[in-house]
Amino acid sequence: MDRYPAYYTWRQKSGAYALKLTAWAVLFFLILPILIIIPLSFNAEPFFSFTPGMLKLDPEAYSLKWYASVFHSQNWLLAIRNSFVIGIFATLIATTLGTLAAVGLASEHMPLRRLITALLLSPMIVPLIIVAAGMFFFYTRFNLVGTYAGIIIAHAALGVPFVIITVTATLTGFDQSLYRAGLSMGASPLRVFRDVVIPLIRPGVISGALFAFVTSFDEIVLVLFLAGPEQGTIPRQMFAGLREQINPAILAVATLLTAVSILLLATLELLRRRAEKIRHA
Numbered sequence: 249m250d251r252y253p254a255y256y257t258w259r260q261k262s263g264a265y266a267l268k269l270t271a272w273a274v275l276f277f278l279i280l281p282i283l284i285i286i287p288l289s290f291n292a293e294p295f296f297s298f299t300p301g302m303l304k305l306d307p308e309a310y311s312l313k314w315y316a317s318v319f320h321s322q323n324w325l326l327a328i329r330n331s332f333v334i335g336i337f338a339t340l341i342a343t344t345l346g347t348l349a350a351v352g353l354a355s356e357h358m359p360l361r362r363l364i365t366a367l368l369l370s371p372m373i374v375p376l377i378i379v380a381a382g383m384f385f386f387y388t389r390f391n392l393v394g395t396y397a398g399i400i401i402a403h404a405a406l407g408v409p410f411v412i413i414t415v416t417a418t419l420t421g422f423d424q425s426l427y428r429a430g431l432s433m434g435a436s437p438l439r440v441f442r443d444v445v446i447p448l449i450r451p452g453v454i455s456g457a458l459f460a461f462v463t464s465f466d467e468i469v470l471v472l473f474l475a476g477p478e479q480g481t482i483p484r485q486m487f488a489g490l491r492e493q494i495n496p497a498i499l500a501v502a503t504l505l506t507a508v509s510i511l512l513l514a515t516l517e518l519l520r521r522r523a524e525k526i527r528h529a
Contacts, residue, residue: 282506289314289499296494314500324501326478327485334396334481335464338403342460345404346411347453351445353412354419365412372409379406380473387474394476402470407460414459418452451519458512465508 252261292311293299301309318324349368353361371379383402384393392398426448430440446453468483475484482501489498 285499286503286506289496289503291496291499294495296496296499314496315504317495317497318500318504321497323480323485324497327480327482330479331465331481331483334399334403334479335461337400338407338464339457339461341400341404342407343411343453343457346408346456346460347415347449349408350412350415350419351441354416368412369409371406376469380469383470384473393474394479396479398474399471399479402474403464403467404460406467406470407463410459410463411453411456414456415449415452418449451522455516455519458516462509462512465505 252264256264287302288296288298290310290312291299291302292309292313299309352358353365353368358364380402383405387393387398387402392401426444427440430444431437435443465481466483468481468487471479471481471484472487475481480488482505486498486501489495
């Protein structure tokens with residue numbers, strides 16, 4: 249039971265209860281579509297609606313055949329492989345570049361720091377359709393359209409801002425005297441960065457990497473512009489399935505993606521708690 253301070257009036261208590269009720273209502277409104285998708289993915293019939301048997305909880309009305317069809321389909325397997333391969337390589341590039349950029353922008357001696365920060369964060373601000381169109385016309389000059397390298401570079405560019413934000417937030421509580429102490433003891437700047445800075449900002453780096461991976465994993469606009477037939481990803485395959493052949497296999501994939509997202513969110517929460525412990529240690 250919630251306990252409020254003794255000096256709270258009935259109006260303050262009512263306002264607190266109303267705020268909590270509103271928060272739960274908004275949360276339920278956002279999660280409801282996900283809660284509906286999960287049971288529909290087990291539908292034995294090729295429908296996007298609850299059958300009478302499902303409503304009666306008849307075991308025969310539920311089936312795993314749509315999950316099996318995903319893993320027996322060459323198109324889905326190719327899309328899953330492409331999503332992970334592109335996401336992993338894009339994450340590695342975005343994490344490396346974003347971490348280096350965040351460390352450089354954290355320095356007080358960095359010239360034009362605000363302007364450079366705005367430019368690096370621009371992919372988060374500019375509408376994605378404009379970014380995709382610009383990349384398409386730019387990539388055509390270098391024959392990168394329809395290649396894995398082109399998709400990976402494009403997804404890395406989208407992931408860099410997320411890495412910069414998370415690493416910069418971690419560097420806010422970083423004690424610069426530790427860096428100078430390492431230099432005064434004769435260590436090179438690279439070794440101090442590797443042995444002192446990286447261990448302290450690791451939670452922020454990993455969080456940024458996870459955000460970059462999720463951004464790449466869910467991206468569809470850039471894929472529609474830049475990918476060829478062999479570079480199809482899960483979102484593109486889902487989009488094509490909705491246009492061409494609608495079946496609950498799409499719901500099965502959506503359920504699997506939801507499970508992956510929950511695991512990533514749980515990982516981010518663990519990293520956040522770890523960062524808090526390190527900051528207050």
